[in-house]
Amino acid sequence: xxxxxxxxxxxxxxxxxxxxxxxxxxxxxxxxxxxxxxxxxxxxxxxxxxxxxxxxxxxxxxxxxxxxxxxxxxxxxxxxxxxxxxxxxxxxxxxxxxxxxxxxxxxxxxxxxxxxxxxxxxxxxxxxxxxxxxxxxxxxxxxxxxxxxxxxxxxxxxxxxxxxxxxxxxxxxxxxxxxxxxxxxxxxxxxxxxxxxxxxxxxxxxx
Amino acid sequence: xxxxxxxxxxxxxxxxxxxxxxxxxxxxxxxxxxxxxxxxxxxxxxxxxxxxxxxxxxxxxxxxxxxxxxxxxxxxxxxxxxxxxxxxxxxxxxxxxxxxxxxxxxxxxxxxxxxxxxxxxxxxxxxxxxxxxxxxxxxxxxxxxxxxxxxxxxxxxxxxxxxxxxxxxxxxxxxxxxxxxxxxxxxxxxxxxxxxxxxxxxxxxxxxxxxxxxxxxxxxxxxxxxxxxxxxxxxxxxxxxxxxxxxxxxxxxxxxxxxxxxxxxxxxxxxxxxxxxxxxxxxxxxxxxxxxxxxxxxxxxxxxxxxxxxxxxxxxxxxxxxxxxxxxxxxxxxxxxxxxxxxxxxxxxxxxxxxxxxxxxxxxxxxxxxxxxxxxxxxxxxxxxxxxxxxxxxxxxxxxxxxxxxxxxxxxxxxxxxxxxxxxxxxxxxxxxxxxxxxxxxxxxxx
Numbered sequence: 204x205x206x207x208x209x210x211x212x213x214x215x216x217x218x219x220x221x222x223x224x225x226x227x228x229x230x231x232x233x234x235x236x237x238x239x240x241x242x243x244x245x246x247x248x249x250x251x252x253x254x255x256x257x258x259x260x261x262x263x264x265x266x267x268x269x270x271x272x273x274x275x276x277x278x279x280x281x282x283x284x285x286x287x288x289x290x291x292x293x294x295x296x297x298x299x300x301x302x303x304x305x306x307x308x309x310x311x312x313x314x315x316x317x318x319x320x321x322x323x324x325x326x327x328x329x330x331x332x333x334x335x336x337x338x339x340x341x342x343x344x345x346x347x348x349x350x351x352x353x354x355x356x357x358x359x360x361x362x363x364x365x366x367x368x369x370x371x372x373x374x375x376x377x378x379x380x381x382x383x384x385x386x387x388x389x390x391x392x393x394x395x396x397x398x399x400x401x402x403x404x405x406x407x408x409x410x
Numbered sequence: 411x412x413x414x415x416x417x418x419x420x421x422x423x424x425x426x427x428x429x430x431x432x433x434x435x436x437x438x439x440x441x442x443x444x445x446x447x448x449x450x451x452x453x454x455x456x457x458x459x460x461x462x463x464x465x466x467x468x469x470x471x472x473x474x475x476x477x478x479x480x481x482x483x484x485x486x487x488x489x490x491x492x493x494x495x496x497x498x499x500x501x502x503x504x505x506x507x508x509x510x511x512x513x514x515x516x517x518x519x520x521x522x523x524x525x526x527x528x529x530x531x532x533x534x535x536x537x538x539x540x541x542x543x544x545x546x547x548x549x550x551x552x553x554x555x556x557x558x559x560x561x562x563x564x565x566x567x568x569x570x571x572x573x574x575x576x577x578x579x580x581x582x583x584x585x586x587x588x589x590x591x592x593x594x595x596x597x598x599x600x601x602x603x604x605x606x607x608x609x610x611x612x613x614x615x616x617x618x619x620x621x622x623x624x625x626x627x628x629x630x631x632x633x634x635x636x637x638x639x640x641x642x643x644x645x646x647x648x649x650x651x652x653x654x655x656x657x658x659x660x661x662x663x664x665x666x667x668x669x670x671x672x673x674x675x676x677x678x679x680x681x682x683x684x685x686x687x688x689x690x691x692x693x694x695x696x697x698x699x700x701x702x703x704x705x706x707x708x709x710x711x712x713x714x715x716x717x718x719x720x721x722x723x724x725x726x727x728x729x730x731x732x733x734x735x736x737x738x739x740x741x742x743x744x745x746x747x748x749x750x751x752x753x754x755x756x757x758x759x760x761x762x763x764x765x766x767x768x769x770x771x772x773x774x775x776x777x778x779x780x781x782x783x784x785x786x787x788x789x790x791x792x793x794x795x796x797x798x799x800x801x802x803x804x805x806x807x808x809x810x811x812x813x814x815x816x817x818x819x820x821x822x823x824x825x826x827x828x829x830x831x832x833x834x835x836x837x838x839x840x841x842x843x844x845x846x847x848x849x850x851x852x853x854x855x856x857x
Contacts, residue, residue, distance in 0.1 A: 221573045223530065224614060229595035230578050234537075255595070268597035268758075270579030271537050283538075287499045288702060289657040289734050291748050325581065325752055326499040326702070327538055330657035330732065331664050340540040373543035377550050377574045383560035385569040388487045388529030390614035395486055398568040399527040402451040 205246035207254075211235055214376075215254050221379065223389040225255045233266050237370040242273040273369075278313045278320035280358050281369045282306075283337045286323050289330035298334045299323055301348045305355060318359060320369075339369050413677055413684075416643050416669035419651045420627045423511050430545045432552040435513035441558050443633035447521050448566045455525040459629065461637030463649040467503075468493055468584075468622030469701065469730045471718050478526050480609035481617035487529035488617040490522055491608075492626060493589055494535040494542070497581040499702030499752055500732030503653040503665055504623035508535060508542035511627065512549035516572060518626030520559065521633055523570050526619055530571050532593055537577040546574050581756035585812045586620040587612075588758070599760045600812040624653060624731075645671025648717045652731055654678060658697070659737035661686035671717035675699065675707065678716065679735055692737035696828065700729025702749050703817035705804060706824035725804045742829035743836060746821045747775040753818035764815030767798040771818055783837040788826060795819035 236247035332344035460475030612618025648671030799816035
């Protein structure tokens with residue numbers, strides 16, 4: 204619960220290696236730390252700063268800009284209820300109120316058992332499926348109050364192992380096979396791309 | 411006939427349960443365009459896209475083929491950045507394209523990079539879209555393994571890495587310079603244009619082309635069928651097909667791919683094959699034609715075709731293809747407040763008129779809604795709006811670096827312009843409550 208684990212450091216190095224500049228890996232690495240600990244710890248952010256070659260303050264500067272990064276522990280399940288326009292029109296606010304009653308907490312708060320946090324969120328791109336919500340960024344479309352209750356009960360009873368704990372985003376990671384990797388192109392690499400140069404040469408030969 | 415039988419260009423595989431797999435993609439013509447392009451010169455591929463007159467599908471509608479030519483000649487390396495940060499209120503199309511047909515997008519990326527000579531591509535997916543990230547990660551792994559991505563693609567001298575990357579929750583990152591800042595590991599705050607036009611000074615200050623997911627998803631079809639075949643569909647100035655999400659108070663909300671520029675709002679909202687009309691036999695009150703940032707349209711705009719220039723001229727925009735329908739049960743003040751609150755929450759804080767202005771607009775609207783409004787509030791709303799977007803013209807002027815601030819003024823100008831009486835009624839109620847004489851209390855009888 205602090206610095207990144209050795210496995211995650213290996214993963215972090217692989218991620219950093221995909222970018223021309225290490226700092227570009229910052230957001231994916233912060234997600235990795237959040238996946239490890241459920242939220243962002245100071246130690247993990249300091250470790251990321253070391254890996255990327257920036258100061259811890261720079262890491263915090265970036266992390267604090269983005270809604271998804273949590274600086275304090277949150278529930279195992281982050282329940283994000285959309286109340287933006289399309290959902291508002293079809294009961295998003297009522298669904299949020301229902302959720303507050305069901306869980307006994309207000310948006311931004313976590314249930315005492317540490318299971319649920321609710322958030323009143325902005326448009327999550329499921330407008331034709333309103334009212335909608337996400338649990339740990341997994342979608343639930345056109346959800347009724349009864350369906351909401353059933354979902355919460357299932358989550359509380361551990362019946363939804365298709366939803367990983369908060370912090371885990373994609374469970375499938377990009378892996379570039381070393382023999383197929385073209386390699387990062389750093390901004391200092393001024394060479395004309397091979398296929399562009401070849402096309403120009405062919406054109407010249409034709410002319 | 412406005413409901414046309416134009417081919418499905420980008421949603422053609424949506425009927426298959428396994429539309430996201432490489433097996434399905436290849437068995438339905440996938441990666442043929444890449445093979446074809448490798449037989450062509452990069453310039454020829456660029457010409458096909460230019461002749462298709464494909465307008466960017468992210469919001470601004472700039473011609474993609476022209477955008478590609480804006481990078482200064484012979485300045486290398488160049489980068490391609492894919493904008494998959496779909497967050498505009500009402501918008502739902504890029505997410506489905508990423509989840510349901512990730513290979514189509516990847517092939518589009520490969521075609522674009524081949525044409526512009528990109529050294530590396532970054533596919534930036536919105537942070538909240540876990541499934542899209544999984545599907546793209548899986549698709550990229552398959553495509554690398556099959557030789558479509560990476561070193562010496564299909565045995566040619568064309569090599570490129572496509573890197574899946576993702577955000578962490580910030581609407582502003584959909585703005586291309588903010589997206590680049592985010593991709594550099596920074597806070598997602600927009601850069602000033604000029605000088606930071608991405609095509610000239612983008613990622614790491616190198617020429618960078620930023621294209622939207624839907625835009626790139628069109629490229630395989632264009633290369634396979636030719637730019638002219640694409641341009642044969644749609645109206646003058648709005649070619650091909652386009653995805654529109656129709657949400658809100660309609661019977662059959664959905665995402666529809668229709669011929670661009672030909673179908674009318676009435677078709678899309680009322681036709682049984684599309685959204686099927688207003689729910690519960692109610693009447694139309696207003697609709698947003700192109701996402702939360704677009705000025706509202708009303709009954710009299712229903713017969714306009716979904717064509718860029720026509721909608722621009724009528725005072726709004728098709729933006730991100732998001733149509734939100736409000737029936738006559740809708741509270742205009744509440745709908746307006748909810749949209750304005752979105753911009754207030756999502757303002758990055760860099761420019762004062764936006765940071766302070768959107769915050770005050772939200773506060774004033776909230777007190778009007780709550781019954782504490784003052785008679786001067788309506789004028790005040792317009793005044794604050796005017797400080798963010800002088801004159802409240804269309805297209806909007808701005809005192810800010812990016813269009814987020816001015817976007818907050820659109821719902822205010824629309825709702826106040828059309829439904830002023832609803833705002834006034836709430837303020838009158840508040841005034842009456844404030845000035846009414848309390849009932850005189852009698853002295854207790856036991857005194």
